[in-house]
Amino acid sequence: MKKSVFFGALTAAAGLxxxxxxxxxLDDVKARGTLNCGVTTGLVGFAAxxxxxxxxxxxxxxxxxxxxxxxxxxxxxxxxxTTGKTRFTALASGEIDMLARNxxxxxxxxxxxxxxxxxVNYYDxxxxxxxxxxxxxxxxxxxxxxxxxxTGTTTELNLADFFRSNNISYEPVPIETNAEAQQxxxxxxxxxxxxxxxxxxxxxxxxxxxxxxxxxxxIISKEPLGPLVRHGDNEWGDIVRWTLNxxxxxxxxxxxxxxxxxxxxxxxxxxxxxxLGTEGTLGEMLGLDADWAAKALAVGGNYGEIFEQxxxxxxxxxxxxxxxxxxxxxxxxxxxxxx
Amino acid sequence: MTTLTDPPQASFRLSMLLSDTRYRxxxxxxxxxxxxxxxxxFLGSNLMRNLAAAGLNISYQFLGSPAGYDINQTLVExxxxxxxxxxxxxxxxxxxxxxxxxxxxxxxxxxIAGVLRLSNNWLVSKxxxxxxxxxxxxxxxxxxxxxxxIMIAVLPGPRAFRGDEPSASxxxxxxxxxxxxxxxxxxxxxxGSMVVVITFLLSVVGVFAYRRYATKLLxxxxxxxxxxxxSLAIFFVPALLAYxxxxxxxxxxxxxxxxxxxxxxxxVGGPLIALWFALSIYTGAFIAENVRAGxxxxxxxxxxxxxxxxxxxxxxxxxxxxxxxxxxxxxxLISQYLNITKNSxxxxxxxxxxxxxxxxxxxxNQTGRAIECVLLLMLFYLTISLSISAVMNVYNNSVKLKxx
Numbered sequence: 001m002k003k004s005v006f007f008g009a010l011t012a013a014a015g016l017x018x019x020x021x022x023x024x025x026l027d028d029v030k031a032r033g034t035l036n037c038g039v040t041t042g043l044v045g046f047a048a049x050x051x052x053x054x055x056x057x058x059x060x061x062x063x064x065x066x067x068x069x070x071x072x073x074x075x076x077x078x079x080x081x082t083t084g085k086t087r088f089t090a091l092a093s094g095e096i097d098m099l100a101r102n103x104x105x106x107x108x109x110x111x112x113x114x115x116x117x118x119x120v121n122y123y124d125x126x127x128x129x130x131x132x133x134x135x136x137x138x139x140x141x142x143x144x145x146x147x148x149x150x151t152g153t154t155t156e157l158n159l160a161d162f163f164r165s166n167n168i169s170y171e172p173v174p175i176e177t178n179a180e181a182q183q184x185x186x187x188x189x190x191x192x193x194x195x196x197x198x199x200x201x202x203x204x205x206x207x208x209x210x211x212x213x214x215x216x217x218x219i220i221s222k223e224p225l226g227p228l229v230r231h232g233d234n235e236w237g238d239i240v241r242w243t244l245n246x247x248x249x250x251x252x253x254x255x256x257x258x259x260x261x262x263x264x265x266x267x268x269x270x271x272x273x274x275x276l277g278t279e280g281t282l283g284e285m286l287g288l289d290a291d292w293a294a295k296a297l298a299v300g301g302n303y304g305e306i307f308e309q310x311x312x313x314x315x316x317x318x319x320x321x322x323x324x325x326x327x328x329x330x331x332x333x334x335x336x337x338x339x
Numbered sequence: 340m341t342t343l344t345d346p347p348q349a350s351f352r353l354s355m356l357l358s359d360t361r362y363r364x365x366x367x368x369x370x371x372x373x374x375x376x377x378x379x380x381f382l383g384s385n386l387m388r389n390l391a392a393a394g395l396n397i398s399y400q401f402l403g404s405p406a407g408y409d410i411n412q413t414l415v416e417x418x419x420x421x422x423x424x425x426x427x428x429x430x431x432x433x434x435x436x437x438x439x440x441x442x443x444x445x446x447x448x449x450x451i452a453g454v455l456r457l458s459n460n461w462l463v464s465k466x467x468x469x470x471x472x473x474x475x476x477x478x479x480x481x482x483x484x485x486x487x488x489i490m491i492a493v494l495p496g497p498r499a500f501r502g503d504e505p506s507a508s509x510x511x512x513x514x515x516x517x518x519x520x521x522x523x524x525x526x527x528x529x530x531g532s533m534v535v536v537i538t539f540l541l542s543v544v545g546v547f548a549y550r551r552y553a554t555k556l557l558x559x560x561x562x563x564x565x566x567x568x569x570s571l572a573i574f575f576v577p578a579l580l581a582y583x584x585x586x587x588x589x590x591x592x593x594x595x596x597x598x599x600x601x602x603x604x605x606x607v608g609g610p611l612i613a614l615w616f617a618l619s620i621y622t623g624a625f626i627a628e629n630v631r632a633g634x635x636x637x638x639x640x641x642x643x644x645x646x647x648x649x650x651x652x653x654x655x656x657x658x659x660x661x662x663x664x665x666x667x668x669x670x671x672l673i674s675q676y677l678n679i680t681k682n683s684x685x686x687x688x689x690x691x692x693x694x695x696x697x698x699x700x701x702x703x704n705q706t707g708r709a710i711e712c713v714l715l716l717m718l719f720y721l722t723i724s725l726s727i728s729a730v731m732n733v734y735n736n737s738v739k740l741k742x743x
Binding site: 084085086088089108109112113134142143144145146151153154156157159160161163164170171172173174175176183184187188189190191 | 407408409410411418419420488491492495496498518519597598599600602609687688690692696700701703704705706707709710
């Protein structure tokens with residue numbers, strides 16, 4: 001079948017990616033020496049290059065943790081910027097090994113597009129922002145309003161569903177980027193701006209007079225954002241899933257980048273020992289080194305540290321933990337046990 | 340005695356496909372064609388196999404499932420529960436609408452600018468070359484965004500029309516210019532309005548008939564009937580009379596503030612205006628150059644000869660120069676029309692729901708069927724472009740130099 005491979009390469013050159021072996025992503029990544037991770041083209045706080053061209057952000061941290069767990073180096077990542085349109089094709093064709101691009105976990109993306117969502121790294125929901133002087137206090141008062149909306153996102157469908165189920169009408173203004181939406185909203189070309197509540201908060205924080213705008217109380221959708229991989233390579237899916245779980249568990253157990261070296265010497269909590277690889281053979285089961293989770297944690301710290309550093313209340317994004325607190329603090333983060 | 344016989348007819352034998360030079364070339368072309376088809380089929384099936392191996396099976400089933408999103412400008416009935424195919428149709432119609440509007444406006448602008456560029460008036464000709472150079476040399480995407488941004492920033496929002504002392508007011512109490520679009524009165528068809536419409540359509544036919552008759556009379560007898568005012572009269576008077584006789588059946592519905600927006604009337608959306616205007620002035624600059632080239636291609640002797648016959652300037656342009664110049668102008672004009680249609684795919688920059696924004700944007704994103712959607716898009720633009728070329732080529736054949 002040499003010929004077929006040759007023509008496969010030809011068609012790939014024609015702009016369509018040739019098929020790649022469905023299994024063995026771990027071996028591919030190790031052989032290549034870098035992890036190809038799909039991220040956004042730039043959303044401050046989640047994934048954006050800093051002034052030195054280094055990618056940083058909440059989603060980027062997940063990529064770096066996986067790279068550290070597999071390759072031992074959090075910088076061995078090739079960041080592939082993807083748009084809403086290209087992200088799924090890039091992952092399906094094997095151009096990227098994993099996608100961490102605030103992508104909502106939905107049934108059809110999981111089942112029809114054949115991707116495996118390995119977990120949730122941010123629980124979000126869709127909200128509305130309106131100018132205060134409009135005198136609107138509920139999204140149900142928005143009959144006939146003009147709504148600015150980022151096109152190509154699940155928010156577009158939620159919006160249609162919300163207005164249909166409440167039997168009120170609206171006029172959508174589809175917009176490509178957050179920056180354009182901001183401009184149109186501030187100029188009054190639309191009455192309402194809707195997107196994920198985290199995005200609204202981040203956008204409002206950049207306004208000259210944030211107090212003139214209110215977020216309506218309704219959250220009309222569930223937006224669980226998480227990293228995803230292709231169907232068909234469960235070993236690789238397990239690695240990404242448990243790297244994310246390791247970050248979450250580490251916060252729950254109080255393992256931070258500061259006290260990790262100390263804890264590596266051995267603690268009297270067996271779960272911490274299993275997590276950090278000083279006890280048991282969890283790393284071996286994954287096909288990785290025993291201290292894989294420790295390496296992942298060493299890059300940016302545990303989930304809480306990554307959150308605070310990139311999108312937490314001390315940053316310009318200024319998001320509270322809310323739903324994204326540990327289950328012990330009343331949030332939804334709940335990692336299965338390391339056992 | 341001699342008998343006259345036909346020369347022996349060579350009967351066709353299979354071996355002649357190779358030995359006879361008359362048929363040999365066909366044989367080889369046929370073999371080449373078969374090889375080409377086989378190669379394409381092999382590449383195609385290989386592509387499908389590899390795509391399937393990568394989990395990218397081609398399927399168009401998503402076209403029949405509900406789209407789930409709303410569109411702000413729909414020329415046909417559409418709700419968020421309509422299918423993706425319907426959403427694509429809405430996009431197609433929106434593309435065709437803006438392409439048609441822009442082609443008409445660009446042609447008018449281009450012809451005016453092209454003729455005026457050759458004006459003897461220094462100021463007029465310089466102004467026109469300024470227009471051409473400025474608009475031709477800045478990418479159309481930038482023009483679209485600039486026009487849209489200016490519209491949003493300069494025009495008032497609907498809220499400015501509210502209150503006892505509004506900061507903005509409607510023009511003639513009928514037209515509202517807002518940063519969401521322009522609201523114009525809509526006709527309301529009362530009983531009997533069909534009579535008026537039919538009268539109007541008949542008078543349009545009448546105008547053409549009159550002009551034809553006048554031209555024929557001119558060619559046959561040399562008598563020159565006036566063209567301008569009788570045409571206008573035929574155009575307006577019967578319809579106006581019918582309108583009055585039927586008791587003014589057609590009313591106007593004025594836009595008025597209601598809730599967050601104006602309601603009633605017809606809304607011409609901001610994105611449509613920005614896209615239409617930008618495509619028109621951008622392509623108009625190219626068409627102006629085509630028109631200028633066409634006019635300058637007509638030798639000076641033609642207009643001098645016409646002048647020697649005593650024709651006036653306007654008639655020289657209309658009767659002698661332009662008809663000949665059209666032969667030069669039409670072929671590049673076709674490609675300008677194609678450019679307008681293809682450039683209309685930049686609509687997404689301002690949120691205009693054309694085919695690229697619906698099928699190639701939202702549907703693609705929501706279903707994840709990127710390859711299928713892009714293939715459909717390619718097919719659509721190819722079909723439209725080839726259709727425009729076909730129609731324009733028919734027109735070109737009717738004006739081109741008839742060689743006998």
